[in-house]
Amino acid sequence: MEIALQGKRVLVTGGSRGIGRGIVLAAARAGANVVTCYRQEGEAVESLKAALKETSGDHHVLRADVGEIAHVDQLLAETKERFGSLDGVVNNAGVISHIPFAELPADEWSRVVDTNLTAAYRVIQQSLPLLNQGSSIVNIGSRGAAAGIPLRAHYTAAKAAMIGLTRSLAKELGPRGIRVNVVAPGVIETEAFDTMPAERAAGLRATYAQKTALARLGTVDELAGPVLFLISDLSRYVTGETVNVDGGI
């Protein structure tokens, strides 16, 4: 089934690679106008711009490090200038690292919390004047936040906090007709798998596949689908939810 987002204006953070890229392209193909951002220049940014040109719609790929408050404010100022208003916001940009908690440096804690959580606070707050009645905010969490994962206490703490942020904002913004939900991915196979040695990628696939009911990892498109559903009017009575997209872990 195709979801129609004709004419909707959507901001997706971290759209140059991985899940964010999948959401940006799926939204654009469904008829949305999309603003997205990235941190590092490179081939991924250029190929995203080229792929967006193949779709109809008014799309903008901007450089902004969402870990920096000033960059977020600039991103929203540019979004206002280009779109005037928004119907959807997807807080997708995220970073992860694997470090024993006893050795976790304070600056790494801050980097991970700033990018995964504080960025969402600022993006949503600065989006508020732009959000139309009936608009939808989707925060990309992680299935691992509820499960807990060794070496990722900082990451799972930030992702678990997304759920509290989402529940509270669903109640605070609901009377304005703004919905707020979390999509919590399980293990989604992105381009990152292509950059690993083949043996390691195969090992990871096998390890994670046997944890899921569907006996396989998810694809970026399979994650983008539920996000598009939550942006669309099909989900207009869904708010404050965490949707696990994890193949049945």
Ligand SMILES: NC(=O)c1ccc[n+]([C@@H]2O[C@H](COP(=O)([O-])OP(=O)(O)OC[C@H]3O[C@@H](n4cnc5c(N)ncnc54)[C@H](OP(=O)(O)O)[C@@H]3O)[C@@H](O)[C@H]2O)c1
């Ligand atoms: N893949 C999974 O299995 C999985 C599982 C659970 C949750 N998630 C969550 O899903 C989201 C996307 O994950 P992913 O696997 O697709 O990650 P990814 O492949 O590493 O892509 C991350 C994207 O976000 C951008 N980004 C990172 N930090 C940024 C910053 N400070 N400012 C602006 N853009 C930034 C990156 O751009 P640059 O290259 O320019 O940095 C890139 O486009 C994250 O929130 C992640 O925690 C993923």
